[in-house]
Amino acid sequence: MIEVKSVNINTFRDDIKYNILYDLSLDIIEGEILGIAGESGSGKSVFARYLLGLNDSNLILNGGELTVDKNIIGSVDDYKRIRGNTISMIFQDAASALNPTFTIGSQLIDTIMLHNPLMSKKDARIKAISCLREVEIDYPEDRLDSCPHQLSGGMSQRVMIALALATEPKYLIADESTTALDKLIERQILDLLLKLNKDRKLTIIFISHDLSILESICDRVAILYAGELMEIVEKKDMASNQLYHPYTRALRDCVPKITREILPSTFRLKTIKGQIQQNDSAMEGRCVFTDRCVSSIDKCVNGKPKFNGKFKCVNPIEVDEKI
Numbered sequence: 037m038i039e040v041k042s043v044n045i046n047t048f049r050d051d052i053k054y055n056i057l058y059d060l061s062l063d064i065i066e067g068e069i070l071g072i073a074g075e076s077g078s079g080k081s082v083f084a085r086y087l088l089g090l091n092d093s094n095l096i097l098n099g100g101e102l103t104v105d106k107n108i109i110g111s112v113d114d115y116k117r118i119r120g121n122t123i124s125m126i127f128q129d130a131a132s133a134l135n136p137t138f139t140i141g142s143q144l145i146d147t148i149m150l151h152n153p154l155m156s157k158k159d160a161r162i163k164a165i166s167c168l169r170e171v172e173i174d175y176p177e178d179r180l181d182s183c184p185h186q187l188s189g190g191m192s193q194r195v196m197i198a199l200a201l202a203t204e205p206k207y208l209i210a211d212e213s214t215t216a217l218d219k220l221i222e223r224q225i226l227d228l229l230l231k232l233n234k235d236r237k238l239t240i241i242f243i244s245h246d247l248s249i250l251e252s253i254c255d256r257v258a259i260l261y262a263g264e265l266m267e268i269v270e271k272k273d274m275a276s277n278q279l280y281h282p283y284t285r286a287l288r289d290c291v292p293k294i295t296r297e298i299l300p301s302t303f304r305l306k307t308i309k310g311q312i313q314q315n316d317s318a319m320e321g322r323c324v325f326t327d328r329c330v331s332s333i334d335k336c337v338n339g340k341p342k343f344n345g346k347f348k349c350v351n352p353i354e355v356d357e358k359i
């Protein structure tokens with residue numbers, strides 16, 4: 037289990053402090069697929085990089101605790117121990133994350149040998165082939181000699197997953213890793229992740245701004261806004277629209293519905309009015325979403341709402357809990 041307790045990450049511009057992550061507590065339970073959703077700039081990638089100790093030095097960690105499998109992670113050495121071994125990450129742009137000058141085989145074999153220094157090159161090659169097979173790449177022996185530019189987008193993403201799995205991690209972070217793919221290939225990669233979650237018991241942290249994808253693969257979805265955790269939604273509650281936080285509801289309303297009908301020219305996709313708020317110290321005494329919230333009341337600006345284990349809102353949407 038990964039436990040994140042009360043993490044604050046700040047940055048300073050012109051001596052003004054901005055909260056990039058604010059008092060964020062979130063547990064990642066072994067075996068689950070946890071989705072992380074939120075508009076662009078809500079802190080999804082900063083959170084992912086925090087789990088791996090990869091944030092830029094101008095992002096300052098200000099309190100909080102990270103525990104991975106009961107070990108407190110704080111020092112550079114702690115992070116080195118878990119990064120790639122316990123927690124691996126795959127990125128949006130697989131093609132540029134792979135080294136263009138080396139074959140797939142050499143990148144996989146090097147990664148495997150780095151994490152298993154006593155393994156022979158022959159055995160590492162066998163393991164590389166089995167990794168490619170696990171991510172359902174055809175003719176894996178032949179593919180070892182391919183260079184990244186010879187792979188399609190979907191295949192590059194599979195190779196990235198194979199590289200991430202080569203070190204046998206328990207946790208995999210996928211940060212917008214299917215966003216650049218077409219819908220058909222995206223579905224294939226999502227099915228692959230679901231299979232790895234089931235067969236390998238791989239815990240997956242899946243970051244996306246696309247709630248419909250998260251709904252289809254995640255056990256729970258954490259909703260971030262301006263670096264704050266607004267709601268945690270269970271899969272069944274997402275499907276039945278049992279959403280308490282007005283922000284979650286607004287995000288979900290923005291998901292376009294698939295229809296075969298030709299839409300009238302007056303049709304507009306729903307959006308959330310305004311832009312994501314800068315989370316500065318003025319926001320510390322009020323709800324950060326109030327200015328864009330349709331349910332805003334006086335209470336929202338008189339103190340910061342507390343996260344009650346499910347959502348963080350003083351005027352939540354009334355939900356029929358019997359559904």
Ligand SMILES: Nc1ncnc2c1ncn2[C@@H]1O[C@H](COP(=O)(O)OP(=O)(O)OP(=O)(O)O)[C@@H](O)[C@H]1O
Pocket residue numbers: 047056074075076077078079080081082083092094095245
């Ligand atoms: N190194 C940095 N220095 C200063 N601000 C940063 C830095 N990295 C991220 N930020 C800010 O932190 C906020 C959260 O960024 P982050 O990249 O985590 O957003 P995101 O939710 O992943 O967005 P997207 O959906 O576009 O990927 C943004 O306002 C961003 O500008």
Ligand SMILES: [Mg+2]
Pocket residue numbers: 080081082211212
């Ligand atoms: Mg991001």
